[in-house]
Amino acid sequence: MAESNYWQRWAKNRLSRRRFLATAATAGAGALAYTMVGCRESRPSATPAAQETPTGPTRGGIVRTVLLGGNVFDSVDVHRAFGDPTSWLSNYVLNKIVRYKNPDTGEIEGDLAERWEIIDGANYVFHIRQNVFWQDTPITGGRQLTADDIRWHIERQREGKLSDGSQASFRHQSFYQQVVRVETPDQFTVRVTLQQPRGTFLDRLANYFSTVPNREAMERFEKNHTVITEEAMPATGAFILRRWRSGEEIKAERNPKYFRQGRPYVDGWIYPTGLFEDPNAWRIAFEQKQVDYFYSSDPNLPKSIIESHPGQMYEVLTGVANTVFMHLNMNQQFKDVRLVKALHTAFDRRAVIQAFHQGLAQVSGPVPWLQEGFAIPPAELANLDGYRTNRDEDIRTARQLWQAAGGPALGEINIKVPDTWLAVWPDTVQIIPNMLNQALGVNQFRSTRTSYNEEIIPNLFNGQFPNWFGWTSQVTGPDPRETLFSVFHPRGSQNFQKVNNPELTSLLEAAIQETDYQRAVDIVRRIQRILIDNGQYGNVVLYNYILRTAVWNYFRGAIKKPPSPGEPALGYNIFSGHLAADEMWLNPNDPTFQGRANISL
Amino acid sequence: MARVDELAAPPLRGEVPLGAYRATLRRLWSVAKRNKLGTLGFVLVILILAVAVLSPVIKRYDENHQFQRPNPEFNPNANPLDIARNPNLGSPFILDRWQAPNWEHWLGTDQYGRDIYARIVVGARMAVIIGFGASLISVLSGTITGLISGYFGGRVDFFLQRVVDGVQAFPPLVLLLLLVSVLEEPNLTLTVVALGFLGWAYSTRVMRSVVLSVSASTFVEAARAAGAGPLRIMFRHVLPNVFATMVVIFSISIGIYILAEAGLSFLGLGPADQTTWGKMVNTGRNQLDSHPWEALFSGLAITLAVLAFNLAGDALRDELDPRLRGRT
Structure with a gap:
């Protein structure tokens, strides 16, 4: 029989395992050679510079980007949501009584209140704008916002009760419990009386979680507040929610009745699903102009994208509000404060910044540098234990303390690392214990994986939490006093280490009541020095890193300092969604606008 | 025919005559000439084992030391x-x-300033421990259950094989992820045991089929007729005759386990506090376009190790199986 066709001959010869392996080896070598040829060092490129438009902001267009740091919403009720995303979203839709004009310095301006008077530290009068209307929906009827809305907003959170009188969990109830009385002498005046002077009262009202929701909508959705729907958040602010459902794109359009004339600039925005969770998809969408900006925990990624699009993108640098901590449990292994001071001093903050963030971070004292008004200045910090630029001196101090307090007798010490951190920096479990072992001249430290939800958070209140390194609290505003009080005062709600230092306690009480800014700053700096002397009582603030964002030139937003040739733009370190809502705009005249995806709501 | 000097000086008890060494060497040389790929595999395996054993001496630097200036x-x-x-x-x-490869750092440095060569060398040790450990667990446990299942048959066989069916019904990677993530902190021991357990079902199945065949042999019948008990028959008569299969499964599985561990480590579920090649690939992949050295060399190490153990295992099977011997 004549030889059959090629495929039959191929089938007859059959691919043996051995032949397959040999072929695989050849293919592997080929692939290797191909990769080697393709390898290159990152190319230097011209410094990208966005061009300023002389005509100023242009109205119109739909922004499509990851506006919020996450979109898992636990409630439609901003008073009862314990996760931040609902509060973040509300800053684009609702207003606060007052708001930050500059979130980093803490300068405050009116929002729903057009002006206010501080009678003394315990009495405040707010004059509410008369041109604020709720979004016209069947629930609100488009009625005017009045002083009664503000009174309800404060009293509901103070009482912690729903409209039927039942108790519920309200995230900020403890803060509002200091309010003794809320009076409304007329339709647009609110008088608030506190138990005692509180220097942080206005700051808290300006925070991102202090937005004022609509009373009728909240009461309508009180029983099923975890079901996410746009109907539950009628707007007074820059945007109206058109679509807000769990796991779906969020869509918002311009509020035509927004009381700030001429704002917002854009017609609407879309928050796409899936991109925040998938950096690779986000990067691709960004490079294809389907979304307008891109950031990543790896600072090299946005940088390399910017460098590969010379002159088309600009760089925005912002401090990351999630402070990096090392927590040492003083209820268990570290009962002697000298031990935590030894570790506080031994931890090489600058080395870790180098290792994980390529230098793009700044060491933080007990008050992170993001809260620039209250933080100890870098030059002064560099002379304190744990922050010295002379590392040998810190190591000597740390070793003396460790030996004197019987550290070697503690045996193995596990500094755990949360899985969310390890997903980004998996080598942390080798780098951190190695650093501490070397600094203290021991072989006691190791690191294993942990989880915020399974091990850390459930054990904070019972004092059984592990020692851990990673992100912790978010810097929510420019004033650190409430946080310091909460963490280090014996009555503080987050005093998990059971700190009780009489000198520190009296300073914390003085700080919280102080209404004079400069005096408050002085007290807070004294508090910080006491904390450093005591190893921050195991809540060792280490540093805050800097996020690099790549932005197409056609997109402009609320930034602290715009880009200039050779200089990156600087964004706000502390949440500024309310400013972004008002200020972001698209420039259709910019050459990079060409080829942008056609986006509509 | 024996030579005169051999007749004159018989070997002492326990001493191997020189001629036997020569014969073995000649046979090895003949096999090496016949199976070149297998020989390459064995050479690479010996190299990997040497690197693993000598890693503390040849790594040059501490694998966790961060170089700085x-x-x-x-x-x-x-x-x-x-x-x-x-x-x-x-x-x-x-x-x-x-750093790109240079005289100080032969394979460059990673994003933390650590020497990649030192980490590859230490990773070899981990790969060998994991590969040999998991393979040993899977073959020993699989041999015992396969022996029991195949020899006794009946209800014992039925029960054991349904358990094997149950384990094999799960996709291997899913089962592995489940085991490692549900148990506790993924350390080295846990990883080895989990991988070994995963291979147990396959080993049991193969060993059972061989035991079934051997159990039907006349010498087993003869032993039984002579009054030998089940344990004696299993361990004195059956086990020696399935040993070649055990060796082949063991050698071929090593590469598979090295690859599986690399996959686990790549997903962040490997032994987190150890230096492994999979973890290096994971760390290095983010800079693949600009700084490819870490991902490239660790990936190459995995490829070579898996290839070496596969080729060696394949050659071993050819030589130990009389039906395949000499067909290369």
Whole structure:
């Protein structure tokens, strides 16, 4: 029989395992050679510079980007949501009584209140704008916002009760419990009386979680507040929610009745699903102009994208509000404060910044540098234990303390690392214990994986939490006093280490009541020095890193300092969604606008 | 025919005659000539084992040491704005990260300034421990259950084989992820045991089929007729006859386990506190376009190790199986 066709001959010869392996080896070598040829060092490129438009902001267009740091919403009720995303979203839709004009310095301006008077530290009068209307929906009827809305907003959170009188969990109830009385002498005046002077009262009202929701909508959705729907958040602010459902794109359009004339600039925005969770998809969408900006925990990624699009993108640098901590449990292994001071001093903050963030971070004292008004200045910090630029001196101090307090007798010490951190920096479990072992001249430290939800958070209140390194609290505003009080005062709600230092306690009480800014700053700096002397009582603030964002030139937003040739733009370190809502705009005249995806709501 | 000197001086008890060595060497040489790929595999395996055993001596540097150099740009008074403009201002030293291969660092450095060559060498040790450990667990446990299942048959066989069916019904990777993530902190021991358990079902199945065949042999019948008990028959008569299969499964599985561990480590579920090749690939992949050395060399190490153990295992099977011997 004549030889059959090629495929039959191929089938007859059959691919043996051995032949397959040999072929695989050849293919592997080929692939290797191909990769080697393709390898290159990152190319230097011209410094990208966005061009300023002389005509100023242009109205119109739909922004499509990851506006919020996450979109898992636990409630439609901003008073009862314990996760931040609902509060973040509300800053684009609702207003606060007052708001930050500059979130980093803490300068405050009116929002729903057009002006206010501080009678003394315990009495405040707010004059509410008369041109604020709720979004016209069947629930609100488009009625005017009045002083009664503000009174309800404060009293509901103070009482912690729903409209039927039942108790519920309200995230900020403890803060509002200091309010003794809320009076409304007329339709647009609110008088608030506190138990005692509180220097942080206005700051808290300006925070991102202090937005004022609509009373009728909240009461309508009180029983099923975890079901996410746009109907539950009628707007007074820059945007109206058109679509807000769990796991779906969020869509918002311009509020035509927004009381700030001429704002917002854009017609609407879309928050796409899936991109925040998938950096690779986000990067691709960004490079294809389907979304307008891109950031990543790896600072090299946005940088390399910017460098590969010379002159088309600009760089925005912002401090990351999630402070990096090392927590040492003083209820268990570290009962002697000298031990935590030894570790506080031994931890090489600058080395870790180098290792994980390529230098793009700044060491933080007990008050992170993001809260620039209250933080100890870098030059002064560099002379304190744990922050010295002379590392040998810190190591000597740390070793003396460790030996004197019987550290070697503690045996193995596990500094755990949360899985969310390890997903980004998996080598942390080798780098951190190695650093501490070397600094203290021991072989006691190791690191294993942990989880915020399974091990850390459930054990904070019972004092059984592990020692851990990673992100912790978010810097929510420019004033650190409430946080310091909460963490280090014996009555503080987050005093998990059971700190009780009489000198520190009296300073914390003085700080919280102080209404004079400069005096408050002085007290807070004294508090910080006491904390450093005591190893921050195991809540060792280490540093805050800097996020690099790549932005197409056609997109402009609320930034602290715009880009200039050779200089990156600087964004706000502390949440500024309310400013972004008002200020972001698209420039259709910019050459990079060409080829942008056609986006509509 | 025996030579005169051999007749005159018979070997002492336990001493191997020189001729036997020569014969073995001649046979090995003949096999090597016949099966070149297998020989390459064995050479690579020996090389990997040598690197693993000698790693503390040949690694040159501590695999966790972060190389750094003084930073002339350091400014202790730099504020965050200055650092944002120039990240080099904030530290009195700079890590020697992402160095290309050079005389000091033969395979370059990773993003933490660690020597990639030292980490590859230490990773070889981990790969060998994991590969041999998991393979040993899977073959020993599989042999015992396969022996029991195949020899006794009946209900014992039925029960054991349904358990094997149950384990094999799960996709291997899913089962592995489940085991490692549900149990506890993924350390080295846990990883080895989990991988070994995964291979147990396959080993049991193969060993059972061989035991079934051997159990039907006349010498087993003869032993039984002579009054030998089940344990004696299993361990004195059946086990020696399935040993070749055990060796083949063991050798071929090593590469598979090395690959499986690399996959686990790549997903962040491997032994987190150890230096493994999979973890290196995971860490290095983010800089693949600009600094490919870490991902490239660790990936190459995995490829070579898996290829070596597969080729060696394949050659071993050819030589130990009389039906395949000499067909290369």
